[in-house]
Amino acid sequence: MPLIQVKSSISQPESSTVKDLLKTLSVKLAKHLGKPESYVMTAFESDIFMTFAGTFDPVCYVEIKSIGNMKPEQTKAMSQDFCQIIEDKLGVAKNRIYLEFADAKGSMWGWNGGTF
Numbered sequence: 001m002p003l004i005q006v007k008s009s010i011s012q013p014e015s016s017t018v019k020d021l022l023k024t025l026s027v028k029l030a031k032h033l034g035k036p037e038s039y040v041m042t043a044f045e046s047d048i049f050m051t052f053a054g055t056f057d058p059v060c061y062v063e064i065k066s067i068g069n070m071k072p073e074q075t076k077a078m079s080q081d082f083c084q085i086i087e088d089k090l091g092v093a094k095n096r097i098y099l100e101f102a103d104a105k106g107s108m109w110g111w112n113g114g115t116f
Helices: 016-034 072-090
Strands: 003-008 041-045 061-068 099-102
Touching: 003 016, 016 041, 016 072, 041 061, 061 072, 072 099
Parallel strands: 003 041, 061 099
Antiparallel strands: 003 061
8 A cells, every 4th residue: 555656857777776776665665654565566767857946957756655644753754764765776866856745545545456
């Protein structure tokens, strides 16, 4: 049920870099939310035309969605952690990364032919 999706203006990195990024984010998201990694989905999209602060310098937009209520201390910790991971693995500066956190009701999240 948790999802972390990274969208970036950077050119497609090596597949090993993307796989490492997604696996790291999967493990970390499960840990931050206290949910089994078996429910975590990750996604990465590159080569998107994006601006931030009026420039086309490398930028990322990250969506984090989960069922339940994420607490402010959780979102703060995730922001610090995920921005650092993305900066380290993709080279996008932390101050050029926006993160959006969204809580979903179980009835609004489908899986396996049903909802949570």
